[in-house]
Amino acid sequence: MAAEFDIETLKFDDAGLIPAIAQQHDTGEVLMMAWMNRESLKATLTTKQVTYWSRSRQELWRKGATSGHMQTLKSLRIDCDRDCILMLIDQIGAACHTMRRHCFYTDVTNGNEVELISPMEP
């Protein structure tokens, strides 16, 4: 039994945004977290090309539009509270603007910052 998905049932914050986590679909790596508004979420679902909302530029941000590091949507999931999105995606190249595969490359578990991965070759 499947109910039709209604974007208005999601809980967007006061700025009209919802956090979206991108996970590489086959390896399980968590690549990045960014924000979506209604328009970017609709674009992502329609085109299967992941599109965020850039809070700094205040504009739609189709991931990889300039860098070529696009994200193709495989599956989009929402959480129990309907206030967070998890996307399984296929990432081309680096998810991170630092040219690293993912953004979570700094470990701080034991009181020190340790860099886990280096930037990819261009």
Place this chain on the structure above:
Amino acid sequence: MAAEFDIETLKFDDAGLIPAIAQQHDTGEVLMMAWMNRESLKATLTTKQVTYWSRSRQELWRKGATSGHMQTLKSLRIDCDRDCILMLIDQIGAACHTMRRHCFYTDVTNGNEVELISPMEP
């Protein structure tokens, strides 16, 4: 070369919070996303028992304190923008308050809501 981690270098939002993603350390499953303030992050790093900030109750929320579904921290990472946390953890039982293993059990990729997993047996 490891620099000492200073919590004040993180970017907390206007409410003093930062999003924290919990990922099962050995399977790679993304279990949930919740929020931390400085105090909960410090408690998490010190005790290795994951502690969030409950926005609804406005109090520290040591995950599993009442349910027994605790999360033991294995590794805590921050992203390039220093405004999001990824934790590799070991989850006892259900991460979700619905008694499901994880919170992202609703798939909406193709226009319909599809429930991916059922609640665990008590």
